[in-house]
Amino acid sequence: MYAIVETGGKQYRVKPGDTVAVEKLAGEPGEIVDLNQVLLVAGEGEPHVGSPGVAGAVVRAEVVSQFRGDKIIIFRYKSKVRYRRKTGHRQSLTRLLITDILLDGASSLPPAEAPAEPVAVESLPVAAPDTAEQDPPTPEAQEA
Secondary structure (H helix, E strand, O other), X not given: OEEEEEEOOEEEEEOOOOEEEEEOXXXXXXXXXXXXXXXXXXXXXOOEEOOOOOOOEEEEEEEEEEEEOOOEEEEEEEOOOOEEEEEEEOOEEEEEEEEEEEEOOEEOOOOOOOOOOOOOHHHOOXXXXXXXXXXXXXXXXXXX
């Protein structure tokens, strides 16, 4: 399954597992961001085309890094008048790892590949200590 999303005035074709560099988005590395401007969702069965966006569709992505792109040189020149100006620009970008495409709250990934829901630490069972793996008591401890 793939989707076409719009962010930063540009459109990107993405699928789960892809890494894309987009215009800078707010977020620290490791944070999860939702891209709500989904224009098309297709892949299995009937494609969902939005006008302008697909209702209930969200592309979930993880921020991998914030970085700056390559330098672009801008050179202005007018002939015969000795006018020359050289400047440069580096665009701030965000690298995203696409983790999932949600359509009406349902994940596009098969159940085996879907990311597990976080489990609260209090709900995990506590295992009793295994006495078979403990060291035998020392002779000094047996005399006491």
